[in-house]
């Protein structure tokens with residue numbers, strides 16, 4: 303019994319995400335319990351959790367969240383009700399919310415409990431789902447409807463870990479009480495019952511056990527029954543502890559040796575326990591006939607029920623009470639990835655990126671993925687970082703950003719698993735074997751989609767993620783040639799001293815903003831700069847780091863600027879493009895936007911959301927005066943030493959930066 307109780311406490315710790323030593327937790331638990339009995343709103347915390355996914359548009363989300371909370375508050379106040387739901391779906395992030403107070407709370411206590419729950423649940427900040435369960439009430443919100451949910455993984459019994467003095471008699475009385483509550487509550491209008499039962503003891507002194515059961519009012523009678531069945535089973539392991547609470551998505555069941563509701567709130571449940579009186583005779587006859595079969599079915603049923611309702615002891619932290627989208631990144635098994643990629647064979651290799659090699663893998667279920675083997679130093683700190691960053695990256699969802707599906711860490715190896723893009727990367731379509739196969743409309747979509755992906759990373763995700771390595775080989779294309787940016791967030795895995803001008807970045811210096819390449823000054827405008835270079839590459843079909851024989855020995859940026867100055871924009875366009883597909887003024891506009899992005903002063907470059915507006919506007923951007931880019935000059939030295947170069951953001955002078963060729 304003691305073992306069971308310890309187990310239950312351990313589970314509770316796990317559920318509440320506590321890392322405190324067990325003794326401190328016990329003290330905390332008991333102090334809460336004592337406070338819980340005294341304090342009338344009964345705000346001792348039983349369970350809480352936040353979704354690991356954040357809302358995408360925070361202003362929309364907070365507006366909706368605030369509106370639902372105030373709606374719930376109004377309903378509780380106005381109708382003195384103990385249950386309310388509300389929803390708001392303005393904009394991109396809908397919020398569905400539900401509050402329920404135990405019916406024995408006064409209206410004032412219910413309001414107090416709700417207020418406490420709101421302030422607690424706001425700790426989840428931008429999470430798109432969360433819940434708080436107190437003794438007195440619970441509050442939950444999600445990004446999708448959940449009002450019909452009954453029982454979900456993560457349901458749990460919380461035991462007090464203090465054995466009742468008259469263990470056997472107490473267990474018997476509490477067991478009977480719980481059975482009664484479980485049977486009667488679904489039949490009661492409002493799905494709430496509070497009752498008590500005398501503990502029959504041999505000695506002197508009369509003890510009582512108290513209990514309540516409650517279901518969400520939006521579920522069906524059967525749903526309430528199902529949920530309480532599970533709750534009942536969860537509390538079986540608490541007996542003969544003095545207190546037990548079972549929490550689940552659609553119901554709550556509690557017993558205690560201490561009175562925790564006013565005496566005049568007791569429900570008379572006796573009438574709900576009778577089996578229909580006048581059909582009694584019929585029942586007996588039917589009973590005799592089917593009794594034998596029924597008994598058999600019952601036994602099988604009971605066995606099956608217990609088998610099914612026993613949850614694995616170490617329930618996953620991930621999906622507590624269906625806070626719907628709580629999954630973190632999925633952990634893949636190394637041996638599965640090894641066999642999926644044919645032992646990371648050359649044949650399966652898709653490419654060699656700055657952060658490691660990428661392999662095509664076919665998982666056992668037939669799903670095709672891209673597996674990136676990270677080539678990053680393995681300190682303990684890097685590993686701790688890895689877990690956090692992977693969690694962050696896996697929460698980034700945008701149609702122009704590659705989805706991170708999961709990760710794997712085995713010994714020194716860190717692997718990331720991404721969705722697979724059959725069309726590979728943009729560079730192949732611009733400079734590589736498939737050159738000329740994309741039409742003007744497709745190129746335009748890629749230019750706009752890439753801007754959208756970057757704007758999301760910079761401005762809409764709750765953490766500003768600067769990519770730092772935007773280039774055509776990092777822009778992948780899906781089946782319909784929509785762009786998806788790869789490798790975002792990975793620069794955050796690098797130790798601080800490795801982030802700027804490491805060999806990793808030297809390889810793509812042609813894309814790197816001068817202030818970052820030379821001074822290591824990092825801002826989201828570093829990505830704006832690289833984006834501008836990518837746009838020029840897309841339009842011209844020329845690599846930024848390459849001197850084309852037909853040009854006058856100029857790098858792309860210099861060439862683009864000269865043509866712009868002379869009003870000859872159209873000459874920059876890749877001759878492979880059909881001139882009937884594009885209008886000269888569209889070309890002009892895009893080139894001007896690109897040159898705006900590559901201006902030497904970061905402050906003068908537009909943000910990515912401004913870029914989107916400019917791309918979509920029909921008017922020309924001519925009236926903006928552009929500053930001439932700082933030209934990256936040829937390769938006097940190989941790499942590293944940039945100390946002799948100086949770049950002044952106001953100067954228009956050509957600066958010589960060591961240039962390392964593309965690959």
Ligand SMILES: *[C@@H]1O[C@H](CO)[C@@H](O)[C@H](O)[C@H]1NC(C)=O
Nearest residue numbers: 361362363364365366367368
């Ligand atoms: C929502 O409510 C919180 C707390 O009252 C407040 O700080 C925040 O500014 C509100 N947000 C919006 C968008 O109304």
Ligand SMILES: *[C@@H]1O[C@H](CO)[C@@H](O)[C@H](O)[C@H]1NC(C)=O
Nearest residue numbers: 418420421422423424425426
């Ligand atoms: C969460 O919210 C409660 C109530 O506002 C506050 O007391 C507590 O310090 C907050 N932080 C955490 C980590 O729970």
Ligand SMILES: *[C@@H]1O[C@H](CO)[C@@H](O)[C@H](O)[C@H]1NC(C)=O
Nearest residue numbers: 406408563564565566567568
């Ligand atoms: C129950 O008793 C309390 C005092 O103990 C009283 O304030 C309350 O009005 C009573 N409620 C009902 C429904 O009789």
